[in-house]
Structure formats: structure tokens, C-alpha cells
Amino acid sequence: xxxxxxxxxxxxxxxxxxxxxxxxxxxxxxxxxxxxxxxxxxxxxxxxxxxxxxxxxxxxxxxxxxxxxxxxxxxxxxxxxxxxxxxxxxxxxxxxxxxxxxxxxxxxxxxxxxxxxxxxxxxxxxxxxxxxxxxxxxxxxxxxxxxxxxxxxxxxxxxxxxxxxxxxxxxxxxxxxxxxxxxxxxxxxxxxxxxxxxxxxxxxxxxxxxxxxxxxxxxxxxxxxxxxxxxxxxxxxxxxxxxxxxxxxxxxxxxxxxxxxxxxxxxxxxxxxxxxxxxxxxxxxxxxxxxxxxxxxxxxxxxxxxxxxxxxxxxxxxxxxxxxxxxxxxxxxxxxxxxxxxxxxxxxxxxxxxxxxxxxxxxxxxxxxxxxxxxxxxxxxxxxxxxxxxxxxxxxxxxxxxxxxxxxxxxxxxxxxxxxxxxxxxxxxxxxxxxxxxxxxxxxxxxxxxxxxxxxxxxxxxxxxx
Ligand SMILES: Cc1cc2nc3c(=O)[nH]c(=O)nc-3n(C[C@H](O)[C@H](O)[C@H](O)COP(=O)(O)OP(=O)(O)OC[C@H]3O[C@@H](n4cnc5c(N)ncnc54)[C@H](O)[C@@H]3O)c2cc1C
Numbered sequence: 349x350x351x352x353x354x355x356x357x358x359x360x361x362x363x364x365x366x367x368x369x370x371x372x373x374x375x376x377x378x379x380x381x382x383x384x385x386x387x388x389x390x391x392x393x394x395x396x397x398x399x400x401x402x403x404x405x406x407x408x409x410x411x412x413x414x415x416x417x418x419x420x421x422x423x424x425x426x427x428x429x430x431x432x433x434x435x436x437x438x439x440x441x442x443x444x445x446x447x448x449x450x451x452x453x454x455x456x457x458x459x460x461x462x463x464x465x466x467x468x469x470x471x472x473x474x475x476x477x478x479x480x481x482x483x484x485x486x487x488x489x490x491x492x493x494x495x496x497x498x499x500x501x502x503x504x505x506x507x508x509x510x511x512x513x514x515x516x517x518x519x520x521x522x523x524x525x526x527x528x529x530x531x532x533x534x535x536x537x538x539x540x541x542x543x544x545x546x547x548x549x550x551x552x553x554x555x556x557x558x559x560x561x562x563x564x565x566x567x568x569x570x571x572x573x574x575x576x577x578x579x580x581x582x583x584x585x586x587x588x589x590x591x592x593x594x595x596x597x598x599x600x601x602x603x604x605x606x607x608x609x610x611x612x613x614x615x616x617x618x619x620x621x622x623x624x625x626x627x628x629x630x631x632x633x634x635x636x637x638x639x640x641x642x643x644x645x646x647x648x649x650x651x652x653x654x655x656x657x658x659x660x661x662x663x664x665x666x667x668x669x670x671x672x673x674x675x676x677x678x679x680x681x682x683x684x685x686x687x688x689x690x691x692x693x694x695x696x697x698x699x700x701x702x703x704x705x706x707x708x709x710x711x712x713x714x715x716x717x718x719x720x721x722x723x724x725x726x727x728x729x730x731x732x733x734x735x736x737x738x739x740x741x742x743x744x745x746x747x748x749x750x751x752x753x754x755x756x757x758x759x760x761x762x763x764x765x766x767x768x769x770x771x772x773x774x775x776x777x778x779x780x781x782x783x784x785x786x787x788x789x790x791x792x793x794x795x796x797x798x799x800x801x802x803x804x805x806x807x808x809x810x811x812x813x814x
Contacts, residue, residue: 352813353438353804354418356396364399364441367409372447374398382442385429386489387775388690388735389745393435395422395442402447404521404529404560411558412527414441414804421525422806423554425496426468428489430693431773433500433553437808443558445495452561454479459566460518460535465495465559482569484510484601487769488679495559501551503769505602505634505678508728512769514550516565522549522557525805535563548795553771554806556799570636572643573601575674577663578654579627583607583723586629587704589657590727593633593650600650602634603728604678605703610685610724614677617684622677623663631659631727632678682733685722689737691748696759697768700730706762710734713754717747731768732759756782772810780811 356364365373374382375397383392401407414421420440427434436442445466452462454476461483463472470490476483485497487504496502498520503512510516519533533539533546549557580586583605590603611625624630633650637643651662665671682693698706707723710732714721720737734755738744756766756779766776766783780789793811796803807813 352418353420353440356419356440360413360417360419361397363413364397364410367413368399368401368406372400372402374400379442382424382427382444383435385427385432385434387430387432387435387773388686388693389740390432390435393437393439395436396439398442398444400444400447404523407443407523407558407560408527408529410441410443411523411525411805415526415802418802418804420804420807423495423499423558425466425493425499426489426491428492429496429500429773430695430770431500431553431767431775433771433773433806433809434496435774437774445493445558445560448560451475454481454566455535456481458535461564461566462561463494463564464561465498466493468493469497476566477569480569481566483516483564483566485513485516488682494562494564498550498559498562499552499554500771501769503726503729503731505604505726507726508603509599509601509636510567514547517546517550517562518565519563520546520549520559521561522559524557525800525802529560530557533563537565551771553773553809555796555810556805558805571638572640573634573636574643574647575665575671576631576633576635576647576650576654577623577665577674578631578633579624579660579663580629580631580658581627581660582704583629583707584704585658586631587701587727589631589654589659591701592653592657594728596649596653598646598650598653600633600635600646600728602726604632604634604725605727606630606632606678606681606724607707607722609720610681610722611677613684613688613722614681617687618673618677618680620673620677622674624660627660632674681724682735685735685737688720689739691719691736691738691740691745692752693736694734694752694755694759695731695767695770696734696756696764697729697731698759698762698764700727702762702764703727703730703732706732706759706764707734709758710755713758714751717751719744719748719751726768729768730764753779753782774809777808777810777812
């Protein structure tokens with residue numbers, strides 16, 4: 349397939365320099381930083397060149413040039429993705445959005461913000477909070493860009509109450525692979541006018557269009573927040589408790605689960621002890637409320653349910669510092685496992701009530717091997733991250749991929765999907781037929797072709813090229 353693309357010539361590189369400016373074209377060894385993302389065991393691929401356009405018009409010109417000359421283009425945000433979506437697997441051009449990092453408007457009257465795609469989540473949440481507003485989307489990695497968040501339909505730890513990336517996007521500006529600039533949606537909350545292109549481009553992992561800016565929904569901040577860490581003797585008891593909490597009409601912003609061996613690794617990685625670390629399974633329940641009285645009420649009602657469901661105890665940190673330590677431990681669980689020889693990670697989503705059964709069966713699939721098995725995830729929305737570890741060798745990597753396939757098959761057979769929030773990227777496309785029939789994959793191919801007839805935008809991601 350790579351043979352179907354052309355290489356960049358000196359004359360094409362000169363054209364790119366003319367479009368984006370000499371300071372915004374990177375080549376040679378400096379491209380190394382754009383050759384990988386945060387995917388476990390990511391195989392780096394060097395792009396021939398990296399361009400960093402400063403506006404949509406320049407992006408349109410780059411894409412037109414790429415189309416005319418059949419050069420692959422890989423859009424890139426913060427490079428924090430976990431599916432190798434931003435890895436330029438056919439070389440060519442990496443189109444980095446890093447220079448498009450302006451917050452164009454925060455509209456307090458309409459509770460919206462208009463931002464360029466390269467703005468990081470960290471910069472944006474801070475700017476919004478300085479204006480007394482709140483952007484709740486919270487995938488674990490704040491150096492990700494908002495464009496990347498939307499392109500992957502990121503989820504994270506507050507999805508139980510606030511939803512995932514696609515619930516925050518009202519409209520966008522995007523450049524099509526053939527170089528046209530389109531605007532979709534607007535500062536309104538309902539629309540029944542034609543196909544919903546905003547939602548089609550959101551979650552398309554940079555295969556249909558390059559998002560250049562977007563209109564995002566904001567909300568009011570909660571007055572108070574709290575975390576409850578709840579140890580259990582089994583994952584079954586922990587997951588059963590999640591159903592009870594939600595059935596009673598309580599709406600935590602997030603409910604995370606984690607197994608003891610992940611907690612141990614996080615403790616070692618951060619050097620900070622986690623209370624009750626000797627127990628088998630944990631829920632970490634994140635709550636928000638208007639004021640102290642409401643937060644105490646929520647905490648006490650949730651604690652009561654947990655204890656009735658056999659929780660060992662309920663730990664409430666009490667100080668801001670202890671709360672931060674707990675959040676840090678949760679955020680560092682992925683790097684902690686990565687530090688211990690992470691070979692691969694599944695991001696399966698299953699019906700919420702099936703999490704414990706899924707984890708138990710997935711672990712049984714791994715027991716025939718010597719690989720380590722770690723499970724953590726977003727219990728409130730059924731999203732399970734299973735991480736397999738071992739010494740890095742060809743044999744172990746092959747075994748991990750075989751087990752991964754079995755885990756995906758299991759997840760789908762239990763009514764789930766192979767990715768809940770990290771996307772398909774280059775990593776999971778071989779597994780797509782486990783989750784979708786031929787007709788559905790064919791329809792996706794036709795959509796891809798309608799947007800990208802020359803297949804130059806992020807080829808080999810989500811779908812195999814024709
Ligand atoms: C420690 C850690 C924890 C994480 N936790 C979570 C979590 O809880 N939930 C979760 O959902 N994710 C999580 N992630 C994954 C990651 O942060 C998300 O996938 C993020 O949304 C990617 O944003 P990015 O800017 O880094 O995109 P990149 O990695 O640069 O790109 C990701 C994909 O989006 C495309 N893309 C990027 N920008 C654009 C654009 N402007 N237009 C079109 N396509 C574009 C790329 O081509 C690629 O396919 C975690 C990652 C790490 C490292």
C-alpha cells in the first residue's frame with residue numbers, strides 16, 4: 349500500500365515552506381517527536397516532514413497539495429492518543445495543530461467557547477475557570493488538545509454525569525482532505541437541519557477531515573467536590589454497588605474501579621500510600637454539589653449504600669491535599685503499569701452491570717500465559733481498561749495480541765464494543781470485524797471515500813485502505 353503514495357520531492361517541500369513559513373516545517377531528526385504517540389509498545393514511524401500551519405487556509409493549501417501529489421497526511425494534536433492514531437504509518441506529512449492554540453471567544457451569555465483545535469485541555473479548563481465557568485470533559489491526560497479530544501471522542505472520569513467529548517461539541521470548522529473549508533453547527537443547542545456533520549467528524553480520528561476550530565458547550569462550576577474511596581473484598585461486590593447508587597437516583601460525576609495489583613503499582617510509582625490498599629477491589633466515586641450541605645448529603649447516602657453492599661469502609665480524604673493525592677494515584681495508574689512492561693491495553697466497553705463478569709473471564713483467558721493482568725476503568729460507564737504486561741519479546745507481544753483478540757471477542761459477545769474511548773487508530777483496525785458486520789464496515793468505507801476520494805488523510809487508521 350505504501351507504494352501507492354508518492355514521496356515528497358524538494359520542490360514539494362519548498363511549496364510547503366511557502367504555505368506555512370520556513371519556521372513551521374520540520375524535517376530530519378527533529379521529526380522523531382512526531383513519530384509515535386502514547387500507545388503501549390508504539391512502533392514509531394518517521395514522517396518525511398512535519399508542518400505546523402497557523403490557520404485553516406494554510407491547512408487547506410497543504411491538503412490540496414497532498415491530494416494533487418498523492419502524499420499521506422496525518423493530523424496530530426498532543427500525541428497522547430492510545431491507538432497510534434497520530435502515527436504516520438505511511439510516512440508523508442504530519443500536520444501538527446500545535447500552532448493553532450488560540451481561545452477565540454468565551455461567550456458567557458451563551459455558555460459556549462470557540463477555540464482553535466490545538467488548544468490543550470489544560471490551558472482551556474484554566475481559562476474557562478478564570479471566567480467562573482466549567483468545562484467538565486476530563487480524560488486523564490491534560491496535555492491532549494481539544495481537537496484530539498474531539499477527534500477521538502474522548503471520555504474519562506466525569507462521563508457518568510457530563511458525558512463524553514461529543515456531548516460538548518456544538519459546531520466546528522474543518523478542512524476536508526480535498527481542501528474545502530466547512531463550518532458545521534453553531535452556538536445553538538438543537539438543530540434538525542440536514543445530516544449532523546459535526547457528530548460525524550467528531551470521533552472520526554482524523555480520517556474524514558482536519559478539525560481547525562470548534563464551538564464547545566460550557567456549564568456552571570459546582571460549588572464543592574469530593575472523592576469517596578471504597579474498598580471491597582471482590583469486584584463483583586464493587587460493581588453491584590454501582591447499580592445500586594445509580595438506581596437510587598444519585599448521580600456521581602464519575603465512578604472508577606480498580607483492582608489491588610494496579611493500586612500497588614500506583615503506590616510504588618507515586619511513592620504515596622493509598623488507604624486500605626490491602627483489599628481486592630476499589631470504587632473511587634467522584635461527586636459534585638452546589639454547597640457543603642449537599643455534598644455531605646450525597647456522601648452520606650452513597651456511603652450508606654456502599655456499606656449495605658458489603659464495602660469494607662468508606663474513606664473520604666478530608667483535605668484538599670489528600671484529595672489531590674487520590675486523584676494523582678488514579679491518573680498515574682496507566683503510566684505505573686506502563687513502567688512495568690506494558691505490552692498492550694484493551695479499552696473495551698460492556699454493559700455496566702457486566703463489568704465484573706467480563707474482567708473475571710478476561711483474566712481467565714490470560715491465565716494460560718505468564719503475562720501480567722491489570723484491570724482498571726470507568727465503572728460508571730462500563731469502560732474497562734485491561735492491561736497485559738510482560739518482558740518485551742516477539743513471543744510475548746504475539747501472545748498478548750492473541751489474548752487481546754480473545755478479550756475483544758469476549759467483550760463483543762457480552763454486548764460490548766472494542767473501544768469505549770481511545771478509538772481504533774492503527775492498533776485496533778484488525779479487530780473491527782469482530783464488532784461490526786461487513787455491511788457496516790462497507791458503509792464506513794463509502795463515507796470515507798466521499799470525504800477523501802484520494803485516501804490521503806490519515807490512511808490506514810480505523811479502516812484498512814482499499
Ligand atoms: C496517561 C493517559 C491517560 C489517558 N486517559 C484517557 C481517558 O481517561 N479517556 C480517554 O478518552 N482518553 C484517555 N487518554 C487518551 C488521550 O489522551 C486521548 O486519546 C486524547 O483525546 C488525544 O488527544 P491528542 O491531542 O493527544 O491527540 P493525538 O494523539 O495527537 O491524536 C489522536 C487522534 O486524533 C486525530 N487528531 C488529532 N487532532 C486532530 C484534529 N485537529 N483534526 C482531526 N483529527 C485530529 C489524530 O490523527 C489521531 O487519529 C489517555 C492518555 C494517556 C497518555
